[in-house]
Amino acid sequence: MFIPFSPPDIREEDVEAVAAVLRSGWITSGPVGAEFSEALSTYCDTVDTVLVNSCTSGLELSLRALGVGPGDEVIVPAYTYTASASVIDHVGAKIVMVDVEPGSFFVSAGTFESAITDRTKAIIAVDMAGVMNDTRPIYEAIERRKELFVPTNQLQEQIGRVALIIDAAHSLGASREGYRAGSVADFTAFSFHAVKNLTTAEGGALTWNKNLPVDHKELGALLRVLTLHGQNKSALEKSKASSWEYDIVSPAYKMNLPDILAAMGYSQFKRYDSILDRRHEIVARYDEILADTDTVALRHSGEDFRSSGHLYLLRLNGYSQEDRNQFIADMHSQGVSCNVHYKPLPALTAYRNLGFKTSDYPNSMAQYSNEVTLPLHTCLTDEQVDYVANAARNLLLSRP
């Protein structure tokens, strides 16, 4: 038996959808992406969604639209993937890194609040494993520090406080208190990378809060221009009769999603409810089989929330980092591919070189040291799910 960690679950209908675009005569951003974008907005209860070539691009796009740059600060957790933080560096702002709560994969509102200064322009929080952040106390913290906020452009003025951006690479379809991921933060960036719940191989989407006091049409247009070289007309618009002329309004990046990829995502989106249900079924089965082991699994549902079931994060009580690594090797020798989410940013060369120290992030380091992520995806059969959980359970229970 070999059980990969997170293979793409591509069905015949996805292949058909991609083939239809290839045959259509229009393969880059166009009508299919527009349909997918509209479906995502409806699903997330937002007014508009901009498709991009990655979640990283989406995060960076939100910072660029907000005009965040040199002299500004953006707060981000130490416990995340590099993309949540690297985008801050890309726009020339200062990364302000904060620790998670003891025994938690999340940063508390109080910690975010303490890190807010008169230079802070945004907080990037992470919906770890597909569990949504509780944004209410974070907004309250931002509100309490409102007098410190110094807006330096029109969008910042309109928002009037530090912006809350969510790295929702994991959390498409998650909900909390009846609100879906995408609808609660100011900006939310999803990932459609190959290992995520819904994939376009590479891709992502940026949506924003319908309650933002902005002209949504204008913001949507600005964001789209920023994905297309700063060009004020898309390739599709230009292809219409006598419509060749365009302007470049800023020397922007190229980060749009072609229709070939959008078709793949839209096709999966049509069965996304069943994808989420299956993921929760697997989580419940893992929880059940591992119930008598000395472990703590991240909760994926509760009275007021339901995750997207993206990652099964398991902490092995009493295990050192070496023990955990041995556990992963032992699982591998039984054909089960596991992973670790995440090695905290200060433990990585790039962030060490920026001056961050692991000793300043003890809670993140503790979470990391005995964490293991079990395979969780919709290619798993019931038999494989039981095989994975029992392999883990036997290893845990046979430990002297």
Ligand SMILES: *Cc1c(COP(=O)(O)O)cnc(C)c1O
């Ligand atoms: C995958 C991932 C990203 C990056 O997504 P891309 O679409 O590859 O840019 C960002 N943040 C987190 C937490 C991720 O897991």
